[in-house]
Amino acid sequence: AQTVTQSQPEMSVQEAETVTLSCTYDTSESDYYLFWYKQPPSRQMILVIRQEAYKQQNATENRFSVNFQKAAKSFSLKISDSQLGDAAMYFCAYPYYGGATNKLIFGTGTLLAVQP
């Protein structure tokens, strides 16, 4: 069964510092995508970054980057130069596509606090 695990319920980082959020997953597929979503206090889910499994290069979007280790099934998110606006809940997600069953599977989330 496909699962997504985030082992850090809460994290804290100083403004301008770097923080890494962890995510592991389980799948039997060889080609797939992985996502990180941000949920700020407004509770609107925002797609932060996506990674395709067959691509060797780690995805980067401005201050956000991932460390994708396919063999280890690890997909961590690095936030560089943290800003106060980065404070939010972050969810790792795996889009499962199984014929008639297509769904986005979420981890339990990591609540990130940014200290000024």
Added chain:
Amino acid sequence: DGGITQSPKYLFRKEGQNVTLSCEQNLNHDAMYWYRQDPGQGLRLIYYSQIVNDFQKGDIAEGYSVSREKKESFPLTVTSAQKNPTAFYLCASSSPPRDYGYTFGSGTRLTVV
């Protein structure tokens, strides 16, 4: 602008009542989803629909019902059989290709009073 509209933003339900949460999208997406969010449990899938007039149960469908009569609309009814309905409900939609991700509405907070 294209997007997903959920209404109402806040909803209060009395014991024994059915309530319906609205979800409308103008993205021309084929698939739509309802998720429930509780503290410490992430998002759990309630129901999803890949095409009009078809829908499937998710992981926690008991006490909920849906319909998909139009491509744009996917309302969720929380029935009196749902014993613990107080939660935040998110509607989402998606369409191929697979790397597109899912688009979410802004959510409805349901509280039992």
